[in-house]
Amino acid sequence: MQATNTYLRKVWGCRYFWLSLVGMDLRTRYRGSALGIGWSLLNPICMTTIFCVVFSAIWKANVVDFAPYVMAGLTLWQFISTSLLQGCDCFFAGESYIRQHPAPMAIYPLRTVLGGAFHFTMGYSLVIAISLIFHGFGYIGMTAILSLVPAFALLLVFGWSLAALFAVATVRFRDLRHLSEVALQALFYLTPIIYGPQQVSELLERRTVGWIFALNPFVPFLDMLRSPVCDGRAATPATFLAASLITLTCLVAAVVTLRAEEREIVFHM
Amino acid sequence: MSRIVLDGVGLTFRVRRHVRMSLKDYVVRQMFRRSINPILEVHALSGVDMKIERGDRVGIVGHNGAGKSTLLRTLAGIYKPSHGRLTVEGRVSSLFDLTLGFEMDATGWENISYRSYLQGETPKTVRAKRNAIAEFSELGDFLNTPVRYYSAGMMVRLGFSIATTIEPEILLVDEVLSAGDLSFQEKARERMRSMMDRAHLMVMVSHDLVSLAKICNRAVWLDHGHMMMAGPTDQVVAAYKAAATAGQAKAAA
Numbered sequence: 001m002q003a004t005n006t007y008l009r010k011v012w013g014c015r016y017f018w019l020s021l022v023g024m025d026l027r028t029r030y031r032g033s034a035l036g037i038g039w040s041l042l043n044p045i046c047m048t049t050i051f052c053v054v055f056s057a058i059w060k061a062n063v064v065d066f067a068p069y070v071m072a073g074l075t076l077w078q079f080i081s082t083s084l085l086q087g088c089d090c091f092f093a094g095e096s097y098i099r100q101h102p103a104p105m106a107i108y109p110l111r112t113v114l115g116g117a118f119h120f121t122m123g124y125s126l127v128i129a130i131s132l133i134f135h136g137f138g139y140i141g142m143t144a145i146l147s148l149v150p151a152f153a154l155l156l157v158f159g160w161s162l163a164a165l166f167a168v169a170t171v172r173f174r175d176l177r178h179l180s181e182v183a184l185q186a187l188f189y190l191t192p193i194i195y196g197p198q199q200v201s202e203l204l205e206r207r208t209v210g211w212i213f214a215l216n217p218f219v220p221f222l223d224m225l226r227s228p229v230c231d232g233r234a235a236t237p238a239t240f241l242a243a244s245l246i247t248l249t250c251l252v253a254a255v256v257t258l259r260a261e262e263r264e265i266v267f268h269m
Numbered sequence: 270m271s272r273i274v275l276d277g278v279g280l281t282f283r284v285r286r287h288v289r290m291s292l293k294d295y296v297v298r299q300m301f302r303r304s305i306n307p308i309l310e311v312h313a314l315s316g317v318d319m320k321i322e323r324g325d326r327v328g329i330v331g332h333n334g335a336g337k338s339t340l341l342r343t344l345a346g347i348y349k350p351s352h353g354r355l356t357v358e359g360r361v362s363s364l365f366d367l368t369l370g371f372e373m374d375a376t377g378w379e380n381i382s383y384r385s386y387l388q389g390e391t392p393k394t395v396r397a398k399r400n401a402i403a404e405f406s407e408l409g410d411f412l413n414t415p416v417r418y419y420s421a422g423m424m425v426r427l428g429f430s431i432a433t434t435i436e437p438e439i440l441l442v443d444e445v446l447s448a449g450d451l452s453f454q455e456k457a458r459e460r461m462r463s464m465m466d467r468a469h470l471m472v473m474v475s476h477d478l479v480s481l482a483k484i485c486n487r488a489v490w491l492d493h494g495h496m497m498m499a500g501p502t503d504q505v506v507a508a509y510k511a512a513a514t515a516g517q518a519k520a521a522a
């Protein structure tokens with residue numbers, strides 16, 4: 001416990017370095033592009049529009065309810081995707097720094113996750129705006145807004161832990177990123193992002209796939225983020241508890257893995 | 270009080286014979302089995318004992334692959350020793366490969382910031398030093414273009430200018446005595462000399478035995494990771510030279 005404390009303090013100690021890398025990543029991504037940062041919003045907006053148009057025709061989904069629902073889910077999925085996939089490569093992206101200067105390894109997954117968090121915040125702010133436009137201002141209660149603070153914190157720690165785990169694993173198995181891309185693609189369709197609440201309750205009753213939806217670890221996070229914008233209420237304490245347990249498990253796994261492998265990472269690159 | 274103490278320090282890498290593989294290879298070709306993918310133990314350093322106090326300038330000599338750069342990186346904290354105990358007290362500044370650690374798509378100015386932060390500077394101190402760094406590098410307007418368009422010499426100039434603005438307590442130098450073109454080399458040599466004077470203690474790797482003898486008061490001779498000899502520079506260098514020429518004579522015979 002004390003060792004983790006010292007470690008976190010070391011991470012905080014080089015905060016100027018990893019913050020500057022996050023800034024640089026954002027600047028590099030949008031250097032010389034016409035819309036600049038607007039591009040990161042374009043993807044969720046486009047996907048949401050497509051899904052709404054298609055699903056309102058096929059399943060007669062109500063756009064006013066469905067648009068914030070889908071867009072919140074897509075924004076979250078984008079964050080998890082980025083944390084996991086770009087997290088895989090984060091030690092290689094920082095290879096030249098690792099070889100030059102000793103620094104706690106956790107800062108490299110942190111750099112990736114903070115970049116993802118920036119895009120997530122922008123996307124989610126847009127979802128809130130859309131929800132308020134559709135449902136009227138004052139739809140989202142004060143407790144719901146406040147509940148977003150622990151939700152974001154849990155999400156950040158969750159993303160960081162996932163990125164760290166996959167980064168360490170990718171140093172050993174170079175193709176893990178490609179495998180993860182495929183796995184995430186499949187997992188997307190096994191997660192209630194584009195399925196409305198009605199379809200989900202139907203699916204939960206089916207024995208074949210129902211249990212996947214019930215056990216999907218991303219569901220509590222989806223609920224935490226969708227409740228405020230879709231129902232105007234904060235998610236239930238049970239949801240927060242589930243998300244906390246999942247985050248804690250990932251965090252413990254990440255801490256144990258980093259502690260065991262950190263020393264060896266530079267030798268395997 | 271700056272000092273470095275090595276107490277039986279050893280560094281052993283355990284690598285598999287086949288590395289950089291995919292998960293498919295690992296499973297299908299059974300690379301997890303010792304018989305197919307044996308573990309190789311590389312003893313990069315063994316049993317290094319040294320005490321370096323304030324005022325010491327230590328040179329490390331040895332053949333290629335003896336472990337000189339490995340030892341230096343272990344002192345810097347990049348490699349953690351697998352045996353023994355390493356104590357490093359004082360702020361470490363290292364001059365290793367100067368062209369590493371550039372973000373290619375960022376401009377010269379931005380890279381000055383990133384690398385300074387990596388060295389432990391804060392935004393305030395960086396702002397104070399930026400112009401001095403830019404002036405020393407003599408890159409002028411090129412600092413506004415992305416580093417990807419720099420020549421190798423320009424990158425070395427920039428890297429050197431950034432790396433040498435630190436106030437060193439412990440200075441670790443890995444064969445960085447040649448940087449850039451002729452006019453810059455003179456400036457660089459002068460700055461290196463001033464850094465070495467200001468540093469509390471210095472450890473340096475070089476194949477240039479003449480400069481080493483001039484700069485260092487102590488030397489260490491490494492051979493295949495083992496410390497063959499440590500002591501006053503002229504004695505160690507003489508022993509190393511004798512062994513090297515004896516080896517050449519044996520090979521020629």
